[in-house]
Amino acid sequence: MIGDKINYYRRQRKMTQEDLAQGICSISYLSKVENNKMEPSEEILSLLLGRLDIDIPLENKQTLRVLTEAIFHWYEVLREQDMKAADNQYAELKLKVKTSTNIEIKLTFAVFEFRYFLLKQDIKQAQNLAEFLQQYQDDLPPKLAYYYHSFNSIYFYLQHNYQQALNFCNKAIDLGNLIAEKIEPEVYYQAALIYSRLAKTPLAMSLAEKALYLFTETGNIKKCISCQIIIGVCLNRLEQPEEARIKFTKALHLARELNIITAQAYLYHNIGILHSSLHNKSAAIDCFSTSYDIKINHQIKSYLNTVYHLAQEFSSIQENDRALEWIAKGLSNCEKLPTDRKDFLMLCILKFQILGAVEQLVHFIHNEAIPFFKKSKLWLQECECHEILGDYYSKVHHYKKSSYYFSESNRLRKMNTI
Template sequence: MSIGHKVRYLRKKKQMKQEELSKGICSVSYLSKIENEILQPSDETMQLLLNRLGYIEETNALTRIQELLTKWNITLMKRDEKESKNLYHFFQEKDFINEGIHLEYRVLRIQYSLQQNMLAQVRKELMNLTEKIIDMPLKTRFYFFKHSAYYYYHVGKMGEAVTNIIEAQKFISFLELSTLELADFYYAFSFVNSKNNDTKTAVKYAEMALSSYQTIYMLTKCVDCHILLGICHKRNFHYDLAFEHYEAAHTLAKEIDYQEMLHPIIHNLSSLYSILGQHDEALGLLQELYSELSNFHSYTSARIVLSLVKEYCKEGRKSEAAQCLSKIYLAIQQDPSLKSLGSEYIFFDLMLGDQFEKLDREMEKTIIPELMKQNKYLTLSGFCDYLGEYHVEQSRYKKSSYYFQLGKELLVKSIQKNTGVKI
């Protein structure tokens, strides 16, 4: 609740007229402007009004709220779901008269909502807070842009995600941040840039994050950093380094019983085996992961299914591929967080159904534009090579030449994007 609205709420609750509240403090018209958010009163005027309303916000009470907000921020960064939820419910029952603290709470609530996958609520809050950015303390602004970047990643708008994380970076030199806060930002900066296929930047900041997390013994986040570095080195064709980081992540995750990341680690290892042509090893790992899945509505599960479908297709096992693909049909259609996987699903669905004429149309209409937008050049290059081979078999050489040429251009684009080397 804003300051002006709070004053009006408390006045009406006490059944006071504006004349009674303002007498000796300010004019009635001045009070009316405060209550209608037309002007911001001085701290002295505000305190006098609050005192008369019987709402004295003690300094130690404000300090306590600030301490709890800081604690909530730490629990969110550490992914302590139980304590985060307790603090969320605690703050829901509080009235905030201090606007700066209220804004800090609302921005932290965005981070909490993101972790709970409440994307519609986050979108609404971001829209409501945009006009309040100028009123935010610098640190609150920093977190606003950082959390905005994560939101835009979740809804597949990578351009906006990068813009917001760069905006957050501008505040770093003006703030006194803890090692945990810096590490969390370095990881966020690396993560967003990796999703935008800027792996050079992603590697730099992931290494900075890993070093910072190691100094404060945040072992779960060290696992996350090793995974991210493995992904980036794989994209840069540094397969030895990729294996090194995946193995480090796997070993550490088992040591600390970090169960939720074991599947993503094994999934990434399978991807590396597939790239190196070791399809039996890749297929074995993916089949093991698939057999353990119970929820097909998460991004990780959908990603595992698509990878298994791809490996089955390479082995010519189309019926098994189609059966797997059907498991994520509803999730892809209904879950906004899986929107970025829609084009890959459409490709496999049409290909497995032998609907190649429709697939050609969808490539031009949807798949190529969408995967280009997501910078998934390597994935798209593989699709083009597959279609090129198909059209050769059908003696459609002009069409096959188009796909082979496009696949080659995309592969070059992927190398240039990930390594910065011009070819």
């Protein structure tokens, strides 16, 4: 409707209602027009469009239907993560959408363009679209809002804001159920991924299994492997190492066979964690090293966590010089990457522990680590910090403080493992 178009282009021009209405009509008149409560007179409409510097030709329903179908077809290409085909279609679609005056077409394309840039890990472009879409989130049709929330969840996940990512993921699921929209397995997978990051193991495993079932039905092997990784991580956390090993081994075989590089990097990392939990230090170091090499060679950004685990393994076998070398390598890259602050904090804590810099360690945990982990709901890392403080205060005979930090750790574990 014409009111929607005036509202859209006014916001695009960063004009207030007062700016647009001045000398043409009252603000209340313009507000009624934008909310489609009244049709403007031809004279006022002409003046408003002139001030907005736009010409709105009519588009027939067939043209709009074909363009809408093309956008949704492009989204299916994005779901398959066929980036070559997605890139080829993007420029042509963008040009067609640019010449369209239909607001729903523009918003539909913007929502899926948001997903496109997230897949390309172009965070700057994704951020621009996130800010643009935020202005219109209350105006999106329910189905489009469902996609917007699910993609916003991915956006915040990539920013390492896991709590906000979870909020948007739950919004997508709730809205999908409300409008009887078939919830895509990607949304359940995204929820599982977030819960895994937050160490909410039973929830992560349940949702990963649900996503795995749905991806298996559609034959999406790549996503099936991703689900198997989460399930394996959960099994290891639930102290079922043999079951975890079986999951990881099968997934790694498929990832190698299909040459899925990113999955191989994550699998070697998690197999390293499995070996570490079984005290197979040499095997753990080999796996972490392989994961690190793959990530560096293929420019996979999430390698700082692997660096941390490598340093931790070398420290555990008293090879502190090598551990510190890895920590230095990790910290030197923190300024170059959109770093997960969790990894930065854990690297610093490990560095202070190895160096025996007790006062710096305690100060850092009190003032930097615990506030961040608490705010980010990263309870597992918060527990580790409480236990380090508990040990420290016990050694200096501050038993009341020591008891407090150990009890805080126990409280968090009980609260989050039910």
